[in-house]
Amino acid sequence: MAKQKGMSQKEMYESITNKIVEALEADNGSEWVKPWRTLIGNEVRSIDNRQYHGVNQMILNAHQYYLPNSDRCSSKIWGTYKAFKRHGFQIGSEQYQKHADIFYFKVLKVKNKDKSKEKGKDVYDKIPMMRFYKVYNGGQCENWVEPDKQEALVAWTDDQHCTPIEDRLAELKPKLVFGENMAYYSPITDHIGMPNKEQFDTPVNYYATLLHELTHWTAPRSRANRQNDLLTVGMSEFRHSYAFEELVAELGATFLSSHYNLSNDTAMRQCHIPYLKSWLKGIKEDSKALFKAASLAQKSSNFILGIVPEWEKAKEESDDEQVEQNQQLETAIA
DSSP, rough: OOTTOOOOOOHHHHHHHHHHHOOOOOOSSOOEEEOOOTTTTTOOTTTOOBOOOOHHHHHHHHHTTSSSSSOOOOSEEOOOOHHHHHTTBBBBBGGGTTOEEEEEEEEEEEOOOHHHHHTTTTOEEEEEEEEEEEEEEEETTTOOOOOOOOSSSOOOOOGGOHHHHHHHHHHHEEEEEEEEEOOOEEEETTTTOOOOOGGBBSSHHHHHHHHHHHHHHHOOOTTTOHHOOOTTTTTTSSHHHHHHHHHHHHHHHHHHHTTTTTOHHHHHHHTTHHHHHHHHHGGTTTTTHHHHHHHHOOOOOOOHHHHOHHHHHHHHHHHHHHHHHHHHHHHOOO
16 A cells, blocks of 8 residues: 555554554464475585574574674585585684684483492483584685585566665665564664575565564664653563564564555565454554554654654754753853
8 A cells, every 4th residue: 555645644653553453353364384495405404404593593593693703704604624624614713713603412321329239230421511612604614615505596586676765775874684584673783684585475564574573673763763662652561572572673664555545455465464463462452552663663654754743843843942042051151
C-alpha cells in the first residue's frame, strides 16, 4: 500500500495500522516463513570443516566483527596453528599473538578404586575437564585462499535495487554485516547482521527484513530513544517487552515499505501479517498493544526518514523562544 497523493505521513501510518488490524482479524492462521535461504558454509567453522557451536561460535563472531585486531579476521574459517599448517597455510608472524581462545569439555574416565573393590568390578567416575585452544582466522594466513562460496541463489538486476533506501542507509551509516544465516540487531555492538541479498527470493523480502532490523537499530537513546518508551507503556517484563519490541520493528518495516513503495496489500499479508500475529500472541493478544507499538514505530520511521513532525517543530520553536526570553531577562538583570 503506497502512500497516496495528498496523504500526510501521520495519515499514512494510521491507514496502514487500520489495514493491519483488519488483516489480523481476517487472518485464518497463516504462519510466518523465514524469507531467506540458509547457505551451507555461512557459519563459522574450522579448517577441518567442523562447525563451532554455542559460546565458541559467539566468541569467534565477536573476534570477526568488532573486537580489536579484527581487521584480519575476514574469513568464516578458523583453526589452530597446526591445523592451518597441516592444510598448507602459514599464520603470519605478526599475527601469531592475535588469536582467539575457545574451549571444549572433555570427559575423563577415572577408575574409582573404592567402588571397584566394593562391587568386584571396575567402576569409573566421569570427570569433566575444560581445555582451551588458541585458534586463528584464515585471513591471518600469509598465503590464505578463501574456499569457493556457494553460487548466488538469486541474481539481482539493477532495477531491483531500491536506490532511495540504499542512499538513506549511506546517510545514516548503520554498521551492516552481511553473510549471516540470520537477521538481527546487536545492541551490544550496535551492528545489524543480515543474510546476503542473493539468499532472498524477492527484493521486497530483503528490504522488508532490512527495514525491520533498521527499526530495531533506532531503539538507543541517541536515535529514537525507545528504552524509556517501553517502560512507559507498561512493558517492563522481559518476555513482554521483547515481544512488544518485535511488534514495533515489524510495524516500522511495514510503514517504511509503504513509504518506499515496496509493498501492496497482498505483499503485506504474505510478508508482515503472520510475523505480527506471532508476536502479538506473545503479549497475550493485547488489543491496545498494536496501537502502542504503531506509535513508537511511527517515531522510529520518522527518525529513519529524517522527518520532524509538526508538533516537534512547534516544540523546538517554543524552546528557542524560551531560551531567547531567558537570555533577554539575564541581560536586563545584568
